[in-house]
Amino acid sequence: MTSRVGSAAVFVTFLICQVGSQLGAQTVGTLDLGTSIVEYDGFLLSGAAVAAPAIHYDGDRATAGAQASWVIFESGNEILQFTAAGAWLTNPWGRWRAEFSGSVGAGKYEGETGYGHLLARSRVHYSGVRAGAWFGIGTGQSFGDFNATPVELSFGSWTVQDRVALAGSITATELSGAGYVDMIGAARWTSGIVQLDFQAGLRPVSDVGGKGAYGEVAALISFNNKIAMTLSAGRYQSDPARGVLGAKYFNIGVRMNLFGTRTRDIPTINRAMLRAASALIATAHVSPANLEITGSSRSIVLRVTAPAASVELMGDFTDWQPVRMNKINDTTWELTMPIPSGIHRLNIRIDGAEWLVPTGTRRVETDFGAPVGIVVIP
Amino acid sequence: MRRLLGLVALLAAMPVVAAHAQEQRLAGRISDDARVEIDMVLDSARGEGLPVEPLVDRALEGAAKGAGADLIVRAVRRLREELRIARAAFGDDAAHPEVTAGASALRAGATQADLVRLREIRQVGRMTVPAAVLADLIAAGVPSDTAIAAVMVLAGDLADAQYLAFRRNVEQDIALGASPSSALSVRLSVFSAAEDNLSPNGVPGTASPPPRKRKP
Numbered sequence: 390m391t392s393r394v395g396s397a398a399v400f401v402t403f404l405i406c407q408v409g410s411q412l413g414a415q416t417v418g419t420l421d422l423g424t425s426i427v428e429y430d431g432f433l434l435s436g437a438a439v440a441a442p443a444i445h446y447d448g449d450r451a452t453a454g455a456q457a458s459w460v461i462f463e464s465g466n467e468i469l470q471f472t473a474a475g476a477w478l479t480n481p482w483g484r485w486r487a488e489f490s491g492s493v494g495a496g497k498y499e500g501e502t503g504y505g506h507l508l509a510r511s512r513v514h515y516s517g518v519r520a521g522a523w524f525g526i527g528t529g530q531s532f533g534d535f536n537a538t539p540v541e542l543s544f545g546s547w548t549v550q551d552r553v554a555l556a557g558s559i560t561a562t563e564l565s566g567a568g569y570v571d572m573i574g575a576a577r578w579t580s581g582i583v584q585l586d587f588q589a590g591l592r593p594v595s596d597v598g599g600k601g602a603y604g605e606v607a608a609l610i611s612f613n614n615k616i617a618m619t620l621s622a623g624r625y626q627s628d629p630a631r632g633v634l635g636a637k638y639f640n641i642g643v644r645m646n647l648f649g650t651r652t653r654d655i656p657t658i659n660r661a662m663l664r665a666a667s668a669l670i671a672t673a674h675v676s677p678a679n680l681e682i683t684g685s686s687r688s689i690v691l692r693v694t695a696p697a698a699s700v701e702l703m704g705d706f707t708d709w710q711p712v713r714m715n716k717i718n719d720t721t722w723e724l725t726m727p728i729p730s731g732i733h734r735l736n737i738r739i740d741g742a743e744w745l746v747p748t749g750t751r752r753v754e755t756d757f758g759a760p761v762g763i764v765v766i767p
Numbered sequence: 768m769r770r771l772l773g774l775v776a777l778l779a780a781m782p783v784v785a786a787h788a789q790e791q792r793l794a795g796r797i798s799d800d801a802r803v804e805i806d807m808v809l810d811s812a813r814g815e816g817l818p819v820e821p822l823v824d825r826a827l828e829g830a831a832k833g834a835g836a837d838l839i840v841r842a843v844r845r846l847r848e849e850l851r852i853a854r855a856a857f858g859d860d861a862a863h864p865e866v867t868a869g870a871s872a873l874r875a876g877a878t879q880a881d882l883v884r885l886r887e888i889r890q891v892g893r894m895t896v897p898a899a900v901l902a903d904l905i906a907a908g909v910p911s912d913t914a915i916a917a918v919m920v921l922a923g924d925l926a927d928a929q930y931l932a933f934r935r936n937v938e939q940d941i942a943l944g945a946s947p948s949s950a951l952s953v954r955l956s957v958f959s960a961a962e963d964n965l966s967p968n969g970v971p972g973t974a975s976p977p978p979r980k981r982k983p
Contacts, residue, residue, distance in 0.1 A: 435982040464982045705824035709831035731864035751903045756842035757832040765899040767927045
């Protein structure tokens with residue numbers, strides 16, 4: 390999968406560069422590269438490398454953006470995801486304005502079912518000189534393991550002082566009879582080359598798990614108009630409507646401007662992680678063959694699962710002579726033979742290629758350079 | 768004259784003894800020079816009551832992997848040393864599979880003292896599976912001290928089948944992306960929880976299902 394996902398990520402980056410270079414100065418294209426330590430809810434801590442190209446257009450009455458991310462975890466598993474969002478504002482009626490926005494996203498983790506969302510939202514804004522508020526409603530469709538039609542109701546307010554912007558919101562989400570409420574406060578502080586974003590949240594009510602407090606802090610340090618360093622850390626909650634699994638994370642990376650001159654106002658790289666995992670994740674086999682052993686020592690059944698034209702096995706119980714396994718079907722091969730109880734060493738060969746260690750055995754290095762698989766017959 | 772006849776008889780018998788000591792399975796698979804040296808190692812192992820089969824297997828494995836004669840001889844000698852240490856740790860009455868498993872644990876990183884301690888704790892039951900599990904855990908990346916401590920904890924209570932299930936679960940967790948230490952820790956806690964829920968006849972009761980945490 391690596392080459393396919395990698396090619397897709399490179400293609401998306403290329404596409405963003407091509408599209409963006411045709412647009413005006415209001416369009417900014419960036420490429421985030423970084424490393425993260427992330428602990429998704431229900432999973433163990435893992436390192437990850439992230440590449441996330443993004444494009445963002447910011448006009449007087451409309452904004453649009455798209456972002457892709459390619460995440461490689463230390464296990465070798467990968468996620469490719471894509472989101473696009475746009476918003477359009479009406480002409481103001483006094484201090485009032487309406488906003489219509491939508492977002493679409495899709496993601497795929499290894500061999501699992503993909504997930505995605507298609508959401509539309511409308512908001513009514515009231516804007517003062519240094520403060521404002523909004524009320525919004527949204528709905529759409531979530532796809533994947535959690536197919537549902539979410540309905541979001543939100544209320545928020547904001548204020549801007551000299552170098553600090555503060556915002557707070559309450560969002561209630563209902564989907565398929567379950568629901569959750571998020572209360573979020575956010576602040577941005579800007580000084581010179583440094584921009585700091587803080588977000589703190591509380592999910593007091595939830596039928597979908599992930600109750601409690603959470604928060605994130607992100608720093609963007611711009612060295613010039615072309616390159617900046619990103620640092621972010623914290624915890625965010627699950628968002629079932631968008632296929633987001635809650636996680637704790639720390640990220641450090643670099644943001645490069647592909648075109649345009651701004652590096653700010655685009656979500657920092659951690660957002661690439663937000664839509665990065667589904668709850669069910671498959672295991673990628675390291676070896677192309679898996680060995681199962683059943684039976685007692687008088688009649689041990691060795692069963693290899695591997696797509697192959699031929700499978701051979703050799704081990705101490707065959708005096709290290711290759712023995713051809715019997716084909717059960719296109720991917721299953723068996724051999725039944727007596728093997729005395731104790732520790733045994735073996736190798737598998739598929740289609741006459743090199744001898745390998747199948748999964749289901751303990752891999753050990755040997756004095757002879759080629760590793761073997763260890764099995765224990767009780 | 769009688770002494771001379773005895774000497775002649777002894778000389779006549781020697782080739783027969785030598786031929787008898789040759790391991791026939793090595794014929795045609797290992798060079799003659801290496802075979803002589805390996806046969807000497809095998810003879811010494813037999814004389815000490817060590818298992819010979821693993822030594823022959825190691826030589827055959829080397830031949831199958833295309834290793835040079837010197838490398839094969841060195842590997843067989845090294846294994847004999849490990850078998851000696853394991854046998855010393857487990858005692859003269861240890862069965863050959865136990866000694867072989869002990870040697871495997873030594874190769875993985877355990878020490879003779881670890882094996883002695885394992886023997887002391889596991890007073891009932893064979894050492895084959897515990898020693899194999901110890902070797903597996905260390906080979907899987909669990910720090911040797913942690914692996915030894917875990918096997919010690921389990922050594923007094925677990926039947927072989929339970930040991931193998933424990934090892935399999937740890938390996939599955941590692942294969943699914945858990946760090947070796949985390950996988951071991953989680954499985955030990957599950958084992959402890961299951962122990963707490965054992966009914967009087969030893970049948971697991973309402974123990975929680977094992978957690979399935981893994982790396983993404």
